[in-house]
Amino acid sequence: MYLQHFGLTETPFSLTPNTGFFFGLAPHVEALQVLQTAxxxxxxxxxxxGEVGTGKTLICRKLMNELPQRFHCAYLPNPYLTPDELRWAVALELGLKHSSKIDQQQLTSLIQQQLLALSAHGHSIILVLDEAQALPDESLEALRLFTNLETESRKLLQVVLFAQPELDERLAQNKFRQLRQRITFSYCLRALTENESAAYIQHRLSVAGSESGRLFSEANAKRIAKAARGIPRLINVLSHKALMVSFGEGAQQVEKHHIAASIADTSDARRHQYDTVKWLVAAAVIAVFFSGLYWFKGGVA
Incomplete structure (x- = not known):
């Protein structure tokens, strides 16, 4: 829609996780370093x-794209699966051909044999689960049992979980203490700072072909960062809408009122601003109340 108008070659703020737009910001680089070390x-x-929209899926794809050849990766993007469905999904990802008539014990045995065969050929096998907070309790336990598969010297399978903070709340329960103790490395993605957010916006515009200088001034980029609370997905949403409004007016740069319009049209950003305003109003009312009380007491005295 606005690509030609702004001299762009592709949409800079698409919500689809695209590793071509990956930007080496501290939280994302640190997460990758933890994963690679682990x-x-x-x-x-x-x-x-990490919270919704902080970049977990992008990091997941970046990790899988850059795995050394010796790694064999099984990927489950939607792990809302029963234990039986989880075993079938893992078997398929490992390249197993089998009859649907076999029972779960036979299937587990076939998975172990395949893991041993891959390991014998020098492969390290990892199972990557995105949106892992969606795993049912029984499936979390089935996942733990997968990691019991091992040789005398090493595990046959490593499991990488990408999840929202709700997973940590569930793992804090006593019934998951065995699984919790097996998590040897973990990392919590934080939101971006205002400076990181401004650099993030400019980076995506540059990758998308912007050559006309800053379409967003630093001040306006920080306005978006504040409204988005440093969450990359919300930054993308607000930046995309601001460009659309700017294009609709025939402007060559995003202005403050374009950003205000994009915030007003985005419920999550608008609600956050409304909550902030309510807090400020409440604080002002309390201040006036105590000021009046102090004056009243002084007058009585």
Missing amino acids: LQTGEGFIKVT
Whole structure:
């Protein structure tokens, strides 16, 4: 819609996780470093958590794209599966051809044989689960039992979990203490700072072909960062809408009122601003109340 108008070659703020737009900001680089270090150890579970929209799926794809050849990766993007469905999904990802008539014990045995065969050929096998907070309790336990498959010297399977913070709340329960103790490495993604957010916006515009200088001034980029609370997905949403409004007016740059319009049209950003305003109003009312009380007491005295 606005690509030609702004001299862009592709949409800069698409919500689809695209590793071509990956930007080496501190939280994302640190998460990748933790993952890469953990995979080298060959032990147990690895967990990356973060709020909705903080970039977990992008990091997941970046990790899988850059795995050394010796790694064999099984990927489950939607792990809302029963234990039986989880075993079938893992078997398929490992390249097993089998009859649907076999029972779960036979299937588990076939998975172990395949893991041993891959390991014998020098492969390290990792199972990557995105949206892992969706795993049912029984499936979390089935996942733990997968990591019991091992040789005398190493695990046959490593598990990488990408999840929202709700997973940590569930794992804090006593019934998951065995699984919790097997998580050898973990990382919690934080939101971006205002400076990181401004750099993030400019980076995506540059990758998308912007050559006309800043379409967003630093001040306006920080306005978006504040409204988005440093969450990359919301930054993308607000930036995209601001460009649309700017294009609709025939402007060559995003202005403050374009950003205000994009915030007003985005419920999550608008609600956050409304909550902030309510807090400020409440604080002002309390201040006036105590000021009046102090004046009243002084007058009485």
